[in-house]
Amino acid sequence: xxxxxxxxxxxxxxxxxxxxxxxxxxxxxxxxxxxxxxxxxxxxxxxxxxxxxxxxxxxxxxxxxxxxxxxxxxxxxxxxxxxxxxxxxxxxxxxxxxxxxxxxxxxxxxxxxxxxxxxxxxxxxxxxxxxxxxxxxxxxxxxxxxxxxxxxxxxxxxxxxxxxxxxxxxxxxxxxxxxxxxxxxxxxxxxxxxxxxxxxxxxxxxxxxxxxxxxxxxxxxxxxxxxxxxxxxxxxxxxxxxxxxxxxxxxxxxxxxxxxxxxxxxxxxxxxxxxxxxxx
Numbered sequence: 456x457x458x459x460x461x462x463x464x465x466x467x468x469x470x471x472x473x474x475x476x477x478x479x480x481x482x483x484x485x486x487x488x489x490x491x492x493x494x495x496x497x498x499x500x501x502x503x504x505x506x507x508x509x510x511x512x513x514x515x516x517x518x519x520x521x522x523x524x525x526x527x528x529x530x531x532x533x534x535x536x537x538x539x540x541x542x543x544x545x546x547x548x549x550x551x552x553x554x555x556x557x558x559x560x561x562x563x564x565x566x567x568x569x570x571x572x573x574x575x576x577x578x579x580x581x582x583x584x585x586x587x588x589x590x591x592x593x594x595x596x597x598x599x600x601x602x603x604x605x606x607x608x609x610x611x612x613x614x615x616x617x618x619x620x621x622x623x624x625x626x627x628x629x630x631x632x633x634x635x636x637x638x639x640x641x642x643x644x645x646x647x648x649x650x651x652x653x654x655x656x657x658x659x660x661x662x663x664x665x666x667x668x669x670x671x672x673x674x675x676x677x678x679x680x681x682x683x684x685x686x687x688x689x690x691x692x693x694x695x696x697x698x699x700x701x702x703x704x705x706x707x708x709x710x711x712x713x714x715x716x717x718x719x720x721x722x723x724x725x726x727x728x729x730x731x732x733x734x735x
Contacts, residue, residue, distance in 0.1 A: 464501075467518070476495055504530045506637060506723075508523070511647050512648070528596060529639055538570040557569050595646070608632025611624070640662070642659055660709065676734070704731065
C-alpha cells in the first residue's frame with residue numbers, strides 16, 4: 456500500500472542507488488567494479504541518506520545533486536561497514552538480505568577490498584561539493600565513522616572493551632556503532648540546508664534520539680533470534696521487551712519535540728515514526 460513516506464522516498468531511493476553505483480562503473484579490473492556494485496544491488500532501505508535529504512528539506516531546501524552526493528557519502532560508509540561486518544573475522548555471515556554476502560562470492564580478500572573501496576569513495580563523493588561545505592562534511596563524516604563513532608562502537612561490540620555488563624555500556628556501544636552515522640546523516644542535511652546554530656543543535660538532538668531508538672527497535676524485532684545464551688548483548692536481554700519499547704517511544708518523542716525548531720518537519724517526523732514502529 457502506498458503511503459506519503461513511500462511516495463516521497465521511492466524516487467529518491469532510485470537516484471541514491473544510481474549515484475552509489477556510478478563511481479564503480481570504470482573500476483579496474485572490471486571484477487572489482489562488479490564486486491563493489493554487488494552489495495549496492497542487494498538493496499536496503501537507504502534510511503541514512505533519506506535522513507540527510509529530509510533534514511535538508513525540513514529547512515526549505517531543494518534537493519540538488521550536491522545534496523544527493525552528501526547523502527550517498529554517508530550510505531557508502533554504512534555499506535562498507537556491512538561488507539566488513541560480514542567477514543569471517545567479524546560476524547562471519549553467509550547471507551545478507553537473503554543473498555550471499557560479498558566474501559562468499561568474491562572471497563575474503565575481495566570483501567576487504569570492496570569495503571576499503573566503498574569507504575574511500577565516500578570521501579571522493581564529498582570532494583565534488585563546494586570547498587567550504589566539503590571541508591566541514593569531510594570532518595563530520597570522519598568523526599562519525601572513526602574511533603569516536605562507528606568504529607569505536609564496533610570495538611565495544613567485538614569485545615575490545617570487555618563484556619557488555621549494563622545498559623549504559625550498551626548505549627555507548629550503539630551510540631557509536633549505529634547512532635553516529637544516523638546523527639551524521641541528519642547533520643549533513645542540516646548543514647547543506649543552511650541551518651542556523653539553533654536549528655543545527657535541534658536537528659542534532661533529533662539525530663541522536665532517532666539513532667538510539669533505531670537500535671532499541673531493532674532489538675525488539677530481533678528478540679527471538681537474540682534470545683539464546685550465546686546471543687549478542689541487547690536492550691531486550693537487559694531491560695525486557697516492554698521497557699525496551701517504552702524507551703524507544705520516549706526517544707521518539709524527544710526526536711519529535713526537537714523538530715519544533717524547523718519550518719517543514721513533516722518528512723523527518725514520518726521517518727522517525729517509521730524507524731521506531733517498523734516491523735522489519
